[in-house]
Amino acid sequence: MSDLFASAGLPDERRPLADRLRPQTLAEVTGQGHLTGPDGALTRMIDSGSLGSMIFWGPPGTGKTTMARLLSNATDLYFDQISAVFSGVADLKKVFESARMRRGQGRQTLLFVDEIHRFNRSQQDSFLPVMEDGTIVLVGATTENPSFELNAALLSRARVLTFRPHDEASLEELLKRAEALLEKPLPLDETARATLIGMADGDGRAVLTLAEEVWRAARNGEILDTEGLISVVQRRAPIYDKGQDGHYNLISALHKSVRGSDPDAALYYLCRMLDAGEDPLFLGRRLVRMAVEDIGLADPQALVVCNAAKDAYDFLGSPEGELAFANAVVYLATAPKSNAVYKAYKAAVIAAKQNGSLLPPKHILNAPTKLMSKEGYGDGYRYDHDEPDAFSGQDYFPEKIGRQKFYEPPDRGFEREINKRLDYWSKLRRERNGG
Template identity: 50%
Template sequence: MSQQNSLFGAEEAPAPPSGGVSAPAAVISSPSPAAAPLGMPLAERLRPAHWQDVIGQRHLLGPGKPLRLALERGRPHSMILWGPPGVGKTTLARLVAQTVRADFIVLSAVLAGVKEIREAVQRAQVSQQAGRATLVFVDEVHRFNKSQQDAFLPHVESGLFVFIGATTENPAFEVNSALLSRATVHVLRGLEAEDLQQLVARACQALGQPAWPEEAVARLVDHADGDARRLLNAVERVAEVAEASGQPLSGVLVDQVLGDRLRRFDKGGDQFYDLISALHKSIRGSDPDASLYWLARMLDGGADPLYLARRLVRIASEDIGNADPRALPLCLAAAQTQERLGSPEGELALAQAVAYLAVAPKSNAVYLAWKAAQAMVKAAGTAPVPDHLRNAPTGLARQLGHGQGYRYPHDEPDGFAPGVSYWPDGMSSASLYQPVDRGLELRIREKLDRLRELDVAWRDRS
């Protein structure tokens, strides 16, 4: 039997028949730890053989939960499994196929194309003719382009196979709407500490070792950051070092073997944007402590400090605005400091800016006014500039009336020319900028109210 490692995973599959169509894959089951082949990674050896053995994901597999009901009834549905790495997406797909005794076809969206999708469809058709169900699992489905994703649609609709896609990216953005409408999205979560502790206990049993010290387990759980595969790989490395060196298992040994913990951080992915959203909303919510925490999380995870500096400049205009105009130059100075000093020295300036933005008075009045002005321009089209506002640099321009009737505000009392319209002819004026009653905008609002009163008084006299 030939091994198919690149496209359909590492399962054994019969040689293709004369028509070039591969025969159906065998039903997948995971080996028990004791029966595992020599050299198989611990994470693979401990892959659950039954869905009841899955650790975590109780919101999907607990009593009465949707995925469990589908498994218990033997009626799986097409689905998208969305979650971070190491939370069991591939395992669940295998267990669904095993529970309903379906032929299991694995496609990697990194390696496969339309040709391989077509081959998978042919295999499913052969299985259907033989009275067997087929489950097609696509790992990293978000990496398929639209035409590749569309190739599944008619077969999912006809029921030729059950489709399961796994992704670490938000399927609302990365999976096309037609395929998404035919599949249920199940969100998988990072494993909790108690789940990871249970997994360590299983690993110790599989390795034939007594329970590890609590301190060592706590360090492993902290290192794993919710990722079961990372945890089991770490357990295996620590166990190998302990055996080779004769050192006792301890938290110190775990630290020596694993080094600095790298927290889960998907630069440019969903988690990245969730973190920047948390930072922005904490600043907007005037919580300096939470704001500094999220800044530290992003820098610790490897975010570009200059990207964060640019976001702070944006926040200064969007959420503070003229309530505290000092916020914008402060953020620009922090960005310049980061650019000149680099990390870690420049990061303190970013922290200073974050704390200042969080405690500054908040106003989105400029942001709302700008959006309203943009909407007006799109709706009104290209209105001509009134003659009194036009430039008049030449005699011809002045003969045409450009600048005629313009009142120079510096020649007016209080530096303001009441009654003058600065809008296109025929367009009603609009109060786009509405300062709030906070910070400097409180005084700005008072001044605008006074200027508007002068306008009204001028018109009443005219």
């Protein structure tokens, strides 16, 4: 079989290794068995002889472009490709017109749109008519979450297929294929080979590019250890875009590890984010959020610790200030947990929206004018500090809705003490209101 993806005009030995090892059939695709295996979604589509429009969602180097080309070849659709980075409205019109001409001649077009999320809303809408009338089968590729980046109308007409990062076994398979193609082993010891796979961060293209750098750099008969590998490749930065899913996935993992009282996992994700160059201000803000959302008043010092960590980082900078974040993360993870205030706040927001037009009871309103005094503002108000136990037991909610209960603290941490106070005041309120 001829190479469907060969770089035009370049002999094999001068083509990048990743290009030379591109799969020529779906069976050769690695790392996406849930799509290309015997019962995979794409396998079933091909077996049925009919393709629908799709969105390929996944990180770089997982085979999205290759898969689109293989689908076109397997179904005899004309393959056309554009990138949202370099294309505008005029380019789309030309592509659609060419597809209509081919349709008139009896051949459908598979249009592959790389980085489709970069098209604005109106540009995305322009695909709808040609998708609906069958002029094109759209295959869009995106590294960003389609739920947030693509129009609902477009998503309703296309099936989202998720591409997974390569795991260690899949990347190892790619390295073995490369060794077989070049007929020579990768000059790395066992530990360095594992390190190279880790550097690739689930990216198949990256692991082959790194391997190619190693083959170029290693002298005859030399076997590199981990230190030598890092020296040769200058350590590839983790795939982590602060505006994309990697950013949100890791902060979610950090937050949930803190909430789950696992300081070791929390430290691991903190270090991954710092290693990837995360904005320290973002981390400081998120730690403060964890303190108020998941620890709350179970340990009021959590908020103090997190604000202090942010200030310490501002004072020390990197890398010394990172230890302040580590202290805060461990403190949060090991603190008693409570989301009682978080839940109370959300419930109060709903109640406020539903009853936003109701006036407070007149007895707790000030009467700065004679007219307001005449209308009864402030009548019957009892100054709590003048009451026994500094507690009057008055009602403060609008009369129409009566007393509400939003805050229900658990019997943990400092909120155990708060619970005692609330029970005491509730008892006094009943006594003083005849309840």
